[in-house]
Amino acid sequence: MRTERNLTRLDRVFARLDREPERPANIDVPKMSRHRVVLFGATLAFYVAIVWAVAITSWLVRFDWQVMFFRPYQQWPEIHAFLDYYVVLGQRGPTAVMVAAWLGWRSWRQHTLRPMLTLGASLLLLNITVGAAKLGMGRLGPHYAITIGSNEMGLGGDIFPSGHTANAVVTWGILAYLASTPRARRWLSALSAVTSLGVGLTTVYLGTHWLSDVLLGWAAGLLILLALPWCEPLIARAETGLFTLRDAWRARRGRAVPAPAEAPVGSPVGAPVLVKQSVPVDEEAPARGVVPTARPPRAPVYLAPGPHTTRSERTPVTPVGSRRPPHPDRVARTTTTTSSARPLTGG
16 A cells, blocks of 8 residues: 655745746735825824934933943943844845845746835835935934034934934835735744844944934834835836836847758658758768668567566567678678488488
């Protein structure tokens, strides 16, 4: 009795990877629902409130200075080496390369450009909005602060909002945004939130950002993720246009396939057609006196009908003629056997 082996989780993963790339029948594209609009409005109000609180030098700025004077990197020096590496999860270059590699593989497997186009749109919005806010407010960081208690705005800095924090929110949050199932979206949302929270607090620990910079960076990144459904129609049109250009490029580069040679009259359907290869005149072999004859075709071998029999039950077959292949230069030997018939005489 034949039993099938139970597939493990790893076997199912490799079986999924071995399948041919195919485009999903129904791609779940997030819509700009009422709930998302409410979250977008609340996050935008929080963004404006943080900017206003820093601009008027409120209690938030005083708290920034208190945290800076506390110097967390001196209070807990044993975790400094680890956090120096952890903060890389918020740098735009390394994180963009890692996420782009994963989303590029997904694009190839699913025959869709939406993951890569969505990542490109989110990074473009991140560079425009966060970069404009940094240059517009010009706040100096804790290491370059001049006047104690001031907001350090308008002095040519580029620290407000935190680019590390906003980049961590967008780069890791895009994985949750593009998740294919609700369960994966929940788990990836929690993971990206914890990662971006840790990156923001790490910059405060290292003294490279004020606490208010981190708060504004979280709000800036979340605004981009919440606004992505508004970009989905443009992403769909860009994908369609790129596929159209690809098809047109392939059509221009494609060569016409030559028509097959016609079979001779009377030949059976499906019979192979011999194509004579042209040889240049200067490379043609010199004519010889003896033209070798072509080897006669080998007779087809047919299997004997009937059920399979053992070797002992088969009838021995003696080959007829010589088993050596014919050769054009070989002269057939003629053996003359002279036998004299003797008369039979009885004794």
